[in-house]
Amino acid sequence: QKEVEQNSGPLSVPEGAIASLNCTYSDRGSQSFFWYRQYSGKSPELIMSIYSNGDKEDGRFTAQLNKASQYVSLLIRDSQPSDSATYLCAVNYESSGDKLTFGTGTRLAVRP
Amino acid sequence: DVKVTQSSRYLVKRTGEKVFLECVQDMDHENMFWYRQDPGLGLRLIYFSYDVKMKEKGDIPEGYSVSREKKERFSLILESASTNQTSMYLCASSLQHGGETQYFGPGTRLLVL
Numbered sequence: 480q481k482e483v484e485q486n487s488g489p490l491s492v493p494e495g496a497i498a499s500l501n502c503t504y505s506d507r508g509s510q511s512f513f514w515y516r517q518y519s520g521k522s523p524e525l526i527m528s529i530y531s532n533g534d535k536e537d538g539r540f541t542a543q544l545n546k547a548s549q550y551v552s553l554l555i556r557d558s559q560p561s562d563s564a565t566y567l568c569a570v571n572y573e574s575s576g577d578k579l580t581f582g583t584g585t586r587l588a589v590r591p
Numbered sequence: 592d593v594k595v596t597q598s599s600r601y602l603v604k605r606t607g608e609k610v611f612l613e614c615v616q617d618m619d620h621e622n623m624f625w626y627r628q629d630p631g632l633g634l635r636l637i638y639f640s641y642d643v644k645m646k647e648k649g650d651i652p653e654g655y656s657v658s659r660e661k662k663e664r665f666s667l668i669l670e671s672a673s674t675n676q677t678s679m680y681l682c683a684s685s686l687q688h689g690g691e692t693q694y695f696g697p698g699t700r701l702l703v704l
Binding site for chain 1 (some may be wrong): 624632641694698700
């Protein structure tokens, strides 16, 4: 069973702090990794995708991938109350074709 | 921008009714997906389509069927709605190149009474 594990949270951080969200996956044969943000009652929206080891930065967001340790993380710098949402990690396993396996999400709460 | 639309945001149906949920995407994506999302269970794949008239069962296909007669349109059918099918239903689409980003529609919140 291919799995994606996330701590459900809530992760509570003060405004302006760095929020660190983590995700582990179960199969080394994984190619693509995604972070989605989902506000309550809304659908997931893509924040970042990452395909190779290392860091990828986009504005206040940095995705980090370590394939040897099978984890992917998302850092949010200068966290804002508007960042309060559930963050979903998704992994494309090589054997799954075009399907993604989603974690259950980490709820982030940014305190003003 | 990719746009995925779903026919209804909210739907209330009675047990035993036949329910149609429709999804349309405007980016010529080959792949389309139907998920349901329930608290604590995350996103679960119901059905996947990789081409017109082609479909593949996901993790929880029981009680559902799908139809894809045109590339841009993917329908989810609940043949006889039951209360345990009350959920948020999400449609997504993606290109067909192995592990491409999936883009989601706004979702349909279905309540079966």
